[in-house]
Amino acid sequence: MALETPDQVLVTRLDALANWCRTHSLWPMPFATACCGIELMATGASRHDLARFGAEAMRFSPRQSDLMIVAGRVVMKMLPVLQRIWQQMSEPKWCISMGACASTGGVFDTYAVVQGIDRFLPVDMYVPGCPPRPEQLIQAILDLQDKITREGTVAGREFERRAPVRALQELPILGQTSAIRARGVRA
Amino acid sequence: MDAVGLDQVTDALLRRFAGARRSEFRQEVRVCVPRASLYDALYLLQQEWGFDLLVDITCVDYLHYRGATERFGLVYLLCNTRDNLRLTVRAMLSEPDLTVPTVTSLWEAANWLEREVFDMFGIHFAGHPDLRRILLPPEFTAHPLRKDYPLQGRGERHNFTPLAREDG
Numbered sequence: 190m191a192l193e194t195p196d197q198v199l200v201t202r203l204d205a206l207a208n209w210c211r212t213h214s215l216w217p218m219p220f221a222t223a224c225c226g227i228e229l230m231a232t233g234a235s236r237h238d239l240a241r242f243g244a245e246a247m248r249f250s251p252r253q254s255d256l257m258i259v260a261g262r263v264v265m266k267m268l269p270v271l272q273r274i275w276q277q278m279s280e281p282k283w284c285i286s287m288g289a290c291a292s293t294g295g296v297f298d299t300y301a302v303v304q305g306i307d308r309f310l311p312v313d314m315y316v317p318g319c320p321p322r323p324e325q326l327i328q329a330i331l332d333l334q335d336k337i338t339r340e341g342t343v344a345g346r347e348f349e350r351r352a353p354v355r356a357l358q359e360l361p362i363l364g365q366t367s368a369i370r371a372r373g374v375r376a
Numbered sequence: 377m378d379a380v381g382l383d384q385v386t387d388a389l390l391r392r393f394a395g396a397r398r399s400e401f402r403q404e405v406r407v408c409v410p411r412a413s414l415y416d417a418l419y420l421l422q423q424e425w426g427f428d429l430l431v432d433i434t435c436v437d438y439l440h441y442r443g444a445t446e447r448f449g450l451v452y453l454l455c456n457t458r459d460n461l462r463l464t465v466r467a468m469l470s471e472p473d474l475t476v477p478t479v480t481s482l483w484e485a486a487n488w489l490e491r492e493v494f495d496m497f498g499i500h501f502a503g504h505p506d507l508r509r510i511l512l513p514p515e516f517t518a519h520p521l522r523k524d525y526p527l528q529g530r531g532e533r534h535n536f537t538p539l540a541r542e543d544g
Contacts, residue, residue: 265533266513272539300520300529301512309538348541 207343211255211281212334213243218254218278220271223261225288225320232323244330251277256333258326259310262290263303275310281345283337285329286312289319379459385425386463393417406464414450414467415477421454422482427463429455430483433490435497439523446470448497452479469499478504496521 194200217239221229232239239245248254251274263271275284286306289295292315294304306312313336314329340347382405386398395410396417409417421427431453438444446468454463467476478501479486490501491510498519501507509516516532518525 265536266511268533268536272536275539298528300518300525300527300532303533308534309536311539311541 204342208338208341211341212337214246215244215256215283215330215333216246216248216254217244217256217258218251218274219247219249219258219260220274221258221260222263222267223288223290223320225260225291228320228323228326229258229260229287232326237323237327239327239330242327242330242334251275252279254278255282256330257282257284258287259284259291259306260287260320262295262297263306264301265303266301268303268306268309271306272309280348281341283313283333284310285314285316285326285333287316287326287329288321289317292317295319380425380456380461381459382461382463385421385461388425389417389420392420404462404464406466408466408468411450411467411469411476414465415479417465418452418454418479418482421463421465426456426458427454427461429457430479430485430489431455431462433479433486433493435493435499435521437497437521437523448474448499450476450493450499474498475500475502477502480504495519498522 192200217233219226219229221227231237233245233247244256251257255278257275257278259271275282284306286292290297290302291306292312294302298304303309307315314333316325316329318325386405386407389407389409390396390398393409393413393416396413397408399406399408407417432451433453434451436449436451437447438449439447448469450467450469452465454465455461456463469476476499478490480490480501480503487505488510490504491507493499494501494504494507495509495511496519508514512520515535518530518532520529
């Protein structure tokens, strides 16, 4: 049965409407700790112009943002801060791990640097590069928009069923990994 | 007071402290003093020879180093800003006694520098007003710049709880 709708009225699903709104108004929270932060700034600046994709409103308060962009290495002492900021962001929220260091620790395989923030946080998008070019970050944001469009629900059900899976495999630590496994500590 | 030269300073140190040794590398003069007279030597340099600037305190771990007899080399980099002199003072330490007197009474700058050496090497500075870790988190137990500490750590960086989505 065809539904009679007046002009200028569209019929859609509530999920699709919510996704449409969310997709085009991502508010990034720049967690920039290293040189990736410079590329992040360039992405937001006029030359690369993140505003074209509706994600230019960077907010330094986690309460006002819904997309955390972790740009740069995260040291062990910083990790509780990162986790707290993530918890302070309100749902729905997403996380982009920008650059080799945030994703894997990069070249900094030392006692102090976290070997990939996805060990301790849920990550939606990984951006490779050291540092990634602004185009790559824009591509990640576009991919994230695509993901929100495809998976998003107005009630946030897509977040509930997500088990904490790690995209990247744990690297062995010389002479230490077996001991850590034996103690049952999650690496 | 006439301008003093570095030779006068080192001669005075060598005369005063038995067992002190002078060496030089590319015009950088080093004096290695016995650890028992470390504070007295620094006191003398600050009070009488005008070394008013403490540039750095650092430490070298000579574990497995060829020909080394002592474990740690404690290094004080001093500067005399009036006569433009720079002097390196060293003292060698070995376990188990890794305690030396603090020089915070001579230079305020020593406060954080000694905390850093304590943090990274585990050298204790007796009399320091606030000897806490300065770079690493307080729950860290090791001293990571020691040569017997593994480069990738002992699993300290794994000790945080992973956050899942449902944790908020």
